[in-house]
Amino acid sequence: MSARPATLSVRRLALETATPEALRPYGAWLGPGADVPTLPVDYYKGAVAMSRPVAFESLSPVEVSLTSLRRRPFEVHYLERHFQHTQTFIPLGGKPFIAVLAPPSEGEMPELDQVRAFRFDGSAGLCLDVGTWHEFPFPLDDDTHMVVLLSSQVTVDLQQRADNGIEAFGPDLDKKDMGLRAGLRFQVTVDEG
Numbered sequence: 074m075s076a077r078p079a080t081l082s083v084r085r086l087a088l089e090t091a092t093p094e095a096l097r098p099y100g101a102w103l104g105p106g107a108d109v110p111t112l113p114v115d116y117y118k119g120a121v122a123m124s125r126p127v128a129f130e131s132l133s134p135v136e137v138s139l140t141s142l143r144r145r146p147f148e149v150h151y152l153e154r155h156f157q158h159t160q161t162f163i164p165l166g167g168k169p170f171i172a173v174l175a176p177p178s179e180g181e182m183p184e185l186d187q188v189r190a191f192r193f194d195g196s197a198g199l200c201l202d203v204g205t206w207h208e209f210p211f212p213l214d215d216d217t218h219m220v221v222l223l224s225s226q227v228t229v230d231l232q233q234r235a236d237n238g239i240e241a242f243g244p245d246l247d248k249k250d251m252g253l254r255a256g257l258r259f260q261v262t263v264d265e266g
Contacts, residue, residue, distance in 0.1 A: 082257040084185070086149075088171065088264075091191035091199070099174040099205045101127045103163060104197020127200040131158035133224040133245065140219045142170070142212035149173050149259035151240075152183050152206045153248035161222040162210055163198035170195070170219070171211040171261055177204030182254060190261045211261065 089095060093102035101107070109124040129135070135158070152175060164170060173190045175183035183206035193199070193210075198219070201207060210219065230243025241248040251257055 081252050084188075084257055084259050086173065086188060086190040086259050086261045088190050088192050088261055091172065091193045091197070095191060096174075096199055098176045099207075100159065100199050100201040102197055103127065103161065103200055106197070127159065127161070129159050129161065129200065129222065130203065131224045133157060133226040136223055136225050136228060138221045138223065140221055142210070142217040142219065143215045144212055147171065147211055147261035147263050149188075149208045149261070150252060151208055151248055151250055152188070153208070153241075153246060154183075154204050154206045155201070155224070155227060155245050156203065156247070157226060157245040158224040159200050159203055160207075160224075160227075161198065161200040163220040163222075164193065164195050165218040165220065167195040168217040169193060169213045170217060171213065171263070172199060173208040173211075173259065173261065174201075175206035177202060178206070182249065185255060185257070188259055190259075213263075 093107050096102050103126055107126050109126045111122045111124050114123050154177065170193050171190055172193065173188065175188045178184050224245050226243065226245040230246035231241050233241060233243055235242055237253065239250045239253060251259065
């Protein structure tokens with residue numbers, strides 16, 4: 074498996090609004106609107122309310138990275154999953170973005186009929202469950218910035234290309250090219266009006 078097929082099937086994904094309920098099969102909503110109780114910690118007479126919307130997990134040290142995103146075509150070439158951590162995306166500056174997700178699966182590939190695209194308005198992020206298939210978020214505007222929490226193992230794994238020179242695999246990464254593996258690419262339908 075060393076080259077993408079000359080022609081790929083295209084599967085269009087309708088863009089859905091991200092909500093706490095819609096994200097449950099993939100992970101957790103990080104932002105206002107999540108039904109999460111506040112913690113019983115109050116040193117400021119109610120002026121500071123803390124909650125724990127997710128239990129971040131990682132078997133390796135955690136990296137806090139800042140990513141700067143520029144617009145790119147809304148085409149999904151890769152889907153990846155992580156086995157050892159709950160990768161988290163937190164937008165900065167209130168800029169919207171799109172997350173393409175598929176639920177964790179037992180097999181070598183995601184369930185292709187369960188791939189969905191969600192539009193985030195920039196006021197919330199998400200923490201993926203271990204094993205959730207995803208593409209790196211698509212910004213709707215240039216110079217969109219995100220904090221990404223991930224395991225240091227993924228940074229190592231991303232630098233170890235597979236024999237085909239296209240994909241990457243490691244203890245905490247399974248990054249697959251959908252053209253190579255399934256003869257298709259996903260395209261997110263975005264109304265840019």
